[in-house]
Amino acid sequence: MKVGIIRFPGSNCDRDVFHALELAGAQPDYIWWNQRDLSDFEAILIPGGFSYGDYLRAGAIAAITPVIDGIKDAVKEDKPVLGICNGAQILAEVGLVPGVFTVNKNSKFICEWADLKVQTTRTPFTSMYKKDEVIRMPIAHTEGRYYNPEIEKLHDNDQIVLSFESENPNGSMEAITGVCDEEGLVCAVMPHPERASESILGSDDGLKFFKGIVNY
Template identity: 85%
Template sequence: MKVGIIRFPGSNCDRDVFHALKIAGGEPDYVWWNQKDLSDFDAIVIPGGFSYGDYLRAGAIASITPVIEGIKEIVKEEKPVLGICNGAQILAEVGLVPGIFTNNDNAKFICKQVELKVASTRTPFTSMYKKNEIINMPMAHAEGRYYNEEIEKLHDQDQIVLKFERENPNGSMEAITGVCDETGLICAVMPHPERASETILGSSDGLKFFKGIVNFKS
């Protein structure tokens, strides 16, 4: 499974994702923001960071770069796309997943380990978990509060992927911190599975996100 990792000026989790994909048995490679042709890849991951310094708002400038057209073509080919943190913000910005990720309730950057509930297992990325399984991964964002005016539609179509468990640190609607599109092939999550890919990091619960990509069969 050849997986492209998108790099923007300001991305800072690309190497972590590369490492996690290698552990999971994938073949990761980096893709710069100005590359349009992604046809050689079987899947795409947009990592976290601060693309273009989060100017205007998180993901706004990245959303108009050439690589976005390549990602949209990947989507048409029904290949999986995962956005993590800033990557999730970008996917929401371009309308590939529903809703928005906006400023945290307390208007502060929050970096901490959190308990999460896997609300859906129909995505490639969560297919190796059990429904309602509780996992631990870090969150690290200032603009991660999820909001959607059509929340019932998400429930009806099983598009809620991750929810905060026990607490709702950023004030997200219904504690939602990960969603997918209607097909389940495009997934946006604010917590960082790559930072929970080895026990030495405090948790290996996130590794299944990447094993799910590697084991995906279209």
């Protein structure tokens, strides 16, 4: 399965994601921000980092680059799209997932391991987990606090993907730290599954995110 990894100026988790996808049995390749035609790829992944230095706000400039048109076309073709951290912020910025990821409650950069509950398994990325399974992955963000004034709609449509289990480090609404679109094919998560893809890193709980893409 050929998976495209979007690269923006400031992306810094692209190689980590590349490695995790290889571990999962996928065939990853890089896509630059100015590429519109993504038809060669069966799935798209937007990695973490600081696209355009998070100028204005995280994801704001990346959201108006040519590659976004290609991502929207991929969504129309029912191809899985995963945004991690900065990638999640970008997907929210362009309206492909509901809500926003805004400045943490303490206004500081948070970098730590977190216990997470899998709230739904209907996305390709969480299909290999069990509902309510608690997994461990790291977070690293300044703008990761999730907010959505239509929170009940998320519950009704089963669009909550991950939530913090033991504590809510960034003050997210209902401790939510991952959401998907109504179809479940576009997923935005703030934790970093690629940083938990091998036991030597402290956890391999995140590898199933990438195996799920291949399985799908």
